[in-house]
Ligand SMILES: Cc1ncc(COP(=O)(O)O)c(C=O)c1O
């Protein structure tokens with residue numbers, strides 16, 4: 001399997017190089033040159049597989065022959081052994097034909113663990129094979145950072161630097177990033193919002209001198225392996241609801257568009273998905289884009305679902321590439337316009353193609369709170385605010401006949417203040433995370449300044465030449 005950049009001007013890479021590259025050297029994102037295909041019979045034969053076995057079956061075609069099958073199988077089994085639910089990603093029924101896919105049973109209580117636990121093991125394996133070291137820089141609005149730190153802490157071949165928006169993540173999220181005692185972990189509180197953090201990250205990748213000097217790698221969803229690993233739970237949930245003989249729809253709380261793009265990939269691979277519904281919070285750029293055809297950034301609002309407080313939605317670029325029939329010149333034109341004027345208008349045929357697969361809606365903070373309350377009262381189920389945004393949007397889009405699966409992306413205990421304010425119930429952290437809120441924190445506050453952040457990373461990265 002080979003990987004091509006959405007901007008068409010970076011080298012075509014094999015799987016291992018794509019995993020280490022993160023962002024492509026032309027600023028684009030890697031995608032597989034073609035989508036692996038499963039027939040209905042092959043999908044039917046996946047029924048009843050345990051989650052790790054399903055992951056091996058679904059993901060193997062993406063690897064080509066670069067990682068020996070027994071090694072990959074071991075890495076997958078180790079990754080999902082860190083989850084505290086036997087099913088790894090269980091499906092819970094909350095209404096006659098509505099379900100929550102619980103993706104928060106990993107070490108940091110958010111869906112990011114599903115991909116990050118596998119990615120860390122894959123990277124470690126590739127680096128060990130090549131006897132190399134890497135510097136990982138990641139940007140987070142709260143959950144990716146904690147998941148990455150958990151997955152990479154103590155690994156000898158990587159140093160990890162996580163940029164989070166100072167004062168804009170929940171206390172639990174912050175402590176998951178700032179209480180690690182591992183020598184290779186560095187938490188940086190950036191004076192700005194998530195888009196500033198992600199902008200700095202992309203600027204570091206596009207500064208080729210710096211990138212090569214520190215052997216820069218990325219673990220955000222710009223890294224293809226993140227999206228790849230997330231494809232599996234679309235298969236696991238659809239299979240348990242009757243796929244491939246029965247279609248399923250998904251509603252996905254969306255920020256950087258990675259999670260829902262994994263659903264799109266699952267559909268391209270043959271999974272019968274009826275609708276993919278994008279749910280945003282008040283930062284509704286994607287909902288507005290689907291309504292108007294124009295992608296236009298405006299300021300980021302701080303909400304009760306902080307991980308979705310995003311305006312520049314990285315993985316949307318992957319969808320633009322697909323919707324333009326993989327025309328990299330069109331993607332480059334859109335991205336240039338975004339850089340210059342903060343907006344671009346999607347061609348009529350392309351937005352029509354997107355609308356044929358996706359739908360979009362938004363939930364205000366009041367709607368999120370009301371949904372947390374009503375779901376607790378009606379289904380005795382306590383939602384986190386991100387999942388609640390999606391439950392609200394799904395309620396307006398469900399068709400009745402087709403099962404609707406909402407992706408449950410975080411445990412409510414990560415956002416106790418918002419959940420308690422909405423419902424009166426204060427969700428407790430699981431006992432195994434009990435020491436988190438009293439452990440000592442260690443982090444550095446930096447301005448949103450490329451040179452200062454590069455200096456900080458460059459001085460501490462062991463891979464720096
Ligand atoms: C809890 C939670 N829900 C939803 C999202 C949105 O996911 P994505 O960025 O893949 O669209 C995020 C972060 O991105 C998150 O942390």
Ligand SMILES: N[C@@H](CCOP(=O)(O)O)C(=O)O
Pocket residue numbers: 139140141142143144145219220221222255256258307308314
């Ligand atoms: N919501 C995310 C934002 C970054 O996500 P990624 O999926 O692009 O890595 C977070 O929690 O950090």
